[in-house]
Amino acid sequence: MKALIAVLPGDxxxxxxxxxxxxxxxxxxxxxxxAFELRQAAVGAAAxxxxxxxxxxxxxxxxxxxxxxxxxxxxxPRYSDPSLKVRPEQAILxxxxxxxxxxNLRPAVSHPATFHASPLRPELLAGVDLLVVxxxxxxxxxxxxxxxxxxxxxxxxxSVAEIERIVRLAAGVAxxxxxxxxxxxxxxxLETSRLWRRTTTRLLAEEFPDVNLEHAYIDATTMHVLRRPxxxxxxxxxxxxxxxxxxxxxxxxxxxxxCPSASVGEGRRGLYEPIHxxxxxxxxxxxxxxxxxxxxxALLLRHSLELAAExxxxxxxxATAIEGGAxxxxxxxxxxxxVTTREAGDAVLRNLS
Ligand code: IPM
Ligand code: MG
Numbered sequence: 001m002k003a004l005i006a007v008l009p010g011d012x013x014x015x016x017x018x019x020x021x022x023x024x025x026x027x028x029x030x031x032x033x034x035a036f037e038l039r040q041a042a043v044g045a046a047a048x049x050x051x052x053x054x055x056x057x058x059x060x061x062x063x064x065x066x067x068x069x070x071x072x073x074x075x076x077p078r079y080s081d082p083s084l085k086v087r088p089e090q091a092i093l094x095x096x097x098x099x100x101x102x103x104n105l106r107p108a109v110s111h112p113a114t115f116h117a118s119p120l121r122p123e124l125l126a127g128v129d130l131l132v133v134x135x136x137x138x139x140x141x142x143x144x145x146x147x148x149x150x151x152x153x154x155x156x157x158x159s160v161a162e163i164e165r166i167v168r169l170a171a172g173v174a175x176x177x178x179x180x181x182x183x184x185x186x187x188x189x190l191e192t193s194r195l196w197r198r199t200t201t202r203l204l205a206e207e208f209p210d211v212n213l214e215h216a217y218i219d220a221t222t223m224h225v226l227r228r229p230x231x232x233x234x235x236x237x238x239x240x241x242x243x244x245x246x247x248x249x250x251x252x253x254x255x256x257x258x259c260p261s262a263s264v265g266e267g268r269r270g271l272y273e274p275i276h277x278x279x280x281x282x283x284x285x286x287x288x289x290x291x292x293x294x295x296x297x298a299l300l301l302r303h304s305l306e307l308a309a310e311x312x313x314x315x316x317x318x319a320t321a322i323e324g325g326a327x328x329x330x331x332x333x334x335x336x337x338x339v340t341t342r343e344a345g346d347a348v349l350r351n352l353s
Pocket of ligand 1: 089
């Protein structure tokens with residue numbers, strides 16, 4: 001098949017990890033006989049430096065025109081002051097909103113080869129395979145923001161339609177997995193959460209009677225995902241709770257560097273990015289972990305291009321590379337040397353052929 005893939009490397013380690021994922025996509029195209037055009041554009045602090053805008057119109061236009069977006073990371077210490085009017089992070093928020101990417105899928109799967117890298121005990125990690133589905137274009141992130149004198153407010157708003165579409169997506173995914181859905185809210189305190197809970201209960205009864213639904217509070221869930229992570233299948237939650245919960249859940253596979261994500265909407269177009277940030281402390285040294293970005297490219301193949309066999313081949317190649325000991329610095333045991341970003345990419349490519 002032919003596909004146009006927008007490649008937005010961004011800042012810090014973004015370009016290094018995206019380079020490896022791009023090599024993998026090219027190798028998949030060659031192996032399976034596809035024609036992927038990978039077209040790069042500037043985003044984040046890199047785009048602020050070059051064009052004075054974290055999301056230049058040409059980058060947004062390319063994203064809209066493409067079948068899928070492969071994204072690296074954004075953020076730069078030079079622009080880290082949260083009170084700045086223009087900040088690199090605005091680019092990712094605008095991209096999500098402009099492309100209508102209301103669902104963020106963040107899987108967390110544990111590998112025995114990296115149990116030692118997780119802060120959790122190995123016996124808790126066996127069999128961990130969960131997926132957080134985070135609502136991505138609503139809630140407190142996008143509600144009205146006010147600052148008046150010494151008071152500030154951020155409005156958290158959800159409509160029934162916004163809740164239905166994200167829960168429908170999550171329940172559909174749960175149906176194709178182990179059939180369990182945990183909806184996470186704070187219904188003992190928040191009106192938006194009460195609406196979320198009512199809507200979820202009704203929708204599951206009407207459309208997904210075969211999916212096993214449980215409701216849980218966000219505070220208790222942050223504890224349960226550490227005490228019994230293997231019990232969870234699909235977790236669905238609103239934007240802010242999902243932001244917090246997914247960083248916590250990323251500790252299960254052992255490193256943020258291993259975690260991919262997919263942001264999707266109504267159509268097939270999606271944005272795929274590792275969940276880690278730009279890691280300026282290690283940028284430019286060639287030691288960043290590219291696996292989260294390569295696994296994001298696999299999600300791109302599966303969701304946006306509907307190439308399931310190619311996606312699985314890439315995921316298997318990553319698993320084999322990790323099991324074969326191609327561990328970057330964030331994954332090795334203390335005192336051991338790690339492989340470089342390029343060597344990790346090479347290990348995946350070797351296992352592809
Ligand atoms: C994430 C990030 C973003 C978010 C930031 C960079 C705006 O933390 O993708 O989880 O809060 O959504
Ligand atoms: Mg986050």
